[in-house]
Amino acid sequence: MTGELVLECRDLSIGYDKPILAHIDLQIAHGEIVVLLGGSGCGKSTLLRTIVGLLPPLAGEVRVFGQSMYGVSPEDRNRLLGRTGTAFQQDALFGAMTVEDNVALPLRELTQLPHAVICEMVRMRLAMVGLPGMERRMPAQISGGQRKRAALARASILDPELMFCDEPSAGLDPVVAAGIDAMILGFRKVLGTSLIVVTHELESIRAIADRAIMLAHGRIHAAGTIAELAASSDPEVFGFFHRVAESTAPPTGAASAAS
Amino acid sequence: MPPKATAIERDGRSAVVRLQGDLVVATAGSLYARLRGLARLRGVKTLVLDFTGAGRIDSAGAAVVALLGRQLRRSGKQLELRRQNDQHRAAIELTPALAPDVRRADAVAGVVERLGARVIETAGGLAAFGGLVVETLAQLTQVLARRKHIPAGSLRHHLELMGVDAIFIVSLLSFLTGMTMAFQGAVQLQRFGAGVFVADMIGMSMVRELVPLMTAVILTGRTGAAIAAELGTMQVRSEVDALSTMGINPVRFLIVPRIIAITAIGPALTLIGIFIGIMGGMMVAQVTLDMPAVTFWSRVVARVTLLDFAHGVGKSVVFAWIIGFVGSYLGLGASGDAGSVGRATTRTVVLSVFFIILVDAVFATIATFTRHR
Numbered sequence: 001m002t003g004e005l006v007l008e009c010r011d012l013s014i015g016y017d018k019p020i021l022a023h024i025d026l027q028i029a030h031g032e033i034v035v036l037l038g039g040s041g042c043g044k045s046t047l048l049r050t051i052v053g054l055l056p057p058l059a060g061e062v063r064v065f066g067q068s069m070y071g072v073s074p075e076d077r078n079r080l081l082g083r084t085g086t087a088f089q090q091d092a093l094f095g096a097m098t099v100e101d102n103v104a105l106p107l108r109e110l111t112q113l114p115h116a117v118i119c120e121m122v123r124m125r126l127a128m129v130g131l132p133g134m135e136r137r138m139p140a141q142i143s144g145g146q147r148k149r150a151a152l153a154r155a156s157i158l159d160p161e162l163m164f165c166d167e168p169s170a171g172l173d174p175v176v177a178a179g180i181d182a183m184i185l186g187f188r189k190v191l192g193t194s195l196i197v198v199t200h201e202l203e204s205i206r207a208i209a210d211r212a213i214m215l216a217h218g219r220i221h222a223a224g225t226i227a228e229l230a231a232s233s234d235p236e237v238f239g240f241f242h243r244v245a246e247s248t249a250p251p252t253g254a255a256s257a258a259s
Numbered sequence: 260m261p262p263k264a265t266a267i268e269r270d271g272r273s274a275v276v277r278l279q280g281d282l283v284v285a286t287a288g289s290l291y292a293r294l295r296g297l298a299r300l301r302g303v304k305t306l307v308l309d310f311t312g313a314g315r316i317d318s319a320g321a322a323v324v325a326l327l328g329r330q331l332r333r334s335g336k337q338l339e340l341r342r343q344n345d346q347h348r349a350a351i352e353l354t355p356a357l358a359p360d361v362r363r364a365d366a367v368a369g370v371v372e373r374l375g376a377r378v379i380e381t382a383g384g385l386a387a388f389g390g391l392v393v394e395t396l397a398q399l400t401q402v403l404a405r406r407k408h409i410p411a412g413s414l415r416h417h418l419e420l421m422g423v424d425a426i427f428i429v430s431l432l433s434f435l436t437g438m439t440m441a442f443q444g445a446v447q448l449q450r451f452g453a454g455v456f457v458a459d460m461i462g463m464s465m466v467r468e469l470v471p472l473m474t475a476v477i478l479t480g481r482t483g484a485a486i487a488a489e490l491g492t493m494q495v496r497s498e499v500d501a502l503s504t505m506g507i508n509p510v511r512f513l514i515v516p517r518i519i520a521i522t523a524i525g526p527a528l529t530l531i532g533i534f535i536g537i538m539g540g541m542m543v544a545q546v547t548l549d550m551p552a553v554t555f556w557s558r559v560v561a562r563v564t565l566l567d568f569a570h571g572v573g574k575s576v577v578f579a580w581i582i583g584f585v586g587s588y589l590g591l592g593a594s595g596d597a598g599s600v601g602r603a604t605t606r607t608v609v610l611s612v613f614f615i616i617l618v619d620a621v622f623a624t625i626a627t628f629t630r631h632r
Contacts, residue, residue, distance in 0.1 A: 095596020095597060095598050095599070096596060096598035111284050111285075111288075111319075112288055113284065113287060113288050113319060114288050114291055114292070116291070116326055117287055117288065117291050117319060117322050117323055117326060120322035120323075120325055120326040121318050121319060121322040124318065124321065124322055124325065125318065138596075139596065140594055140596055140599070157318070158284065158318075159284075159317045159318050159319075189349075190349055190350070190352075191317075191318075
């Protein structure tokens, strides 16, 4: 891996009462798109919560843009978070605000920009995510896919250098999911953003990921490019990439043949 | 690095701005203010932005350029961009050429249109409310005819929640109201040597007016709000849709038990309140007027007729329906977000109290009119 690091996790243990994941070492370079994958309940979203400052680690360190996320003052942490954007699994749009107000919120709270410029930025970003003219709608008045896109617009409105997306295309139809993949690639191309994306969707993983990190059994089970992982003969990795049910016997021979 | 819109050169009807430094969130506000001022000058027909010395542009910088371009076009002027590099072009291409200007479209809607939309919305709401009442009565008829049933235990649950738990507060407030009325009445009536009529006053006001109204207000705050909040939360969590998809009528399952319960509870609490309220008045009359309890009660019984009781209790039934139906309608109307449940609850209390007082006024008018005849 080359280039400036935007995120580094060192010997990280995370969880609530007891560790869900332990000894996590993770590095993300500038402009890189890394996918976190693994079975349900393996700790992907929990890892993301720790990285974005919502869940202190049990041990280890999270460094964003070279600075520690924990053990710093709230002001310093907020300054770091201001350079990142997070799109949550459940979109987390404020139901009592219009789409425009949701997307404009970081600009209104964190910048001194004039109202007209903020409105223009929101208009531009909503058009970029395929929601032109939706400014005045309430979140309840738009579809699930549109809410996901509005959430991505809000997460990206400050042109973050690093974005975290938790299952951005889960539960969406293939066309909308492909649109969200294109948006993620667009963020990197246009804004130069690095991204960590949590997803189960194989098509999305193949479309967007430079690297993938597979979590299983409380640790990083496998890591590499998509081609490397897809060719792996490891039963867990093979099962994930070739949609083999857990009860099926590990097809090591078949995996070797496939690779 | 703050941008410096330096070297503003005038070339006939053009103004050339040579941008310096980054056009980013931190600098876009001041840059926009300077460029907007320049764009408003009457002599300037074309504004030229020269990017030769410009640094990085982010979304805020791109938004300033896009906004300025649109403002100039509106006033018949032009914006020209010169010597952009690839990063500048990529950022500015974020501008949606075809994105509609929502703010302007909204501003076009006039007062008449907004008023018309409001009228249509209100009419639609009233029709939907009427539909819910009709559907509830139809389902209630089916339940009473034993052709359909309500969920086991739901009626008892609602009776306890709406009624038993409210007895104490209704009794306390009725007692205090009776005492207050007696104190006020005794002082005034004694001045005319008519203190004995305090029993008549307490009896009539408690039975016909005060207790039915006060009980309805308490029921609105306790029960109406609870109905709206419960049904609203169920609607937001798609539980009502789940009932429908299972082929279970949500009105029969959710609203009928509540309407039956509140129809029984409203008059029951009113009767309890009437008795306790009169007791409060009687105690004050004993203390302040030395009026024996027997005398007090004999005057109440002589003055208050069965028709007065029918008036008070009849009103309490109508009030209970108002509370039940308004709470149910607004609760089921909640959608999408947690805020809508809060709004449904607040509107239930406000609208129920409004309609209760309105209906009370209608009852009073009718009663007065028929007596005069």
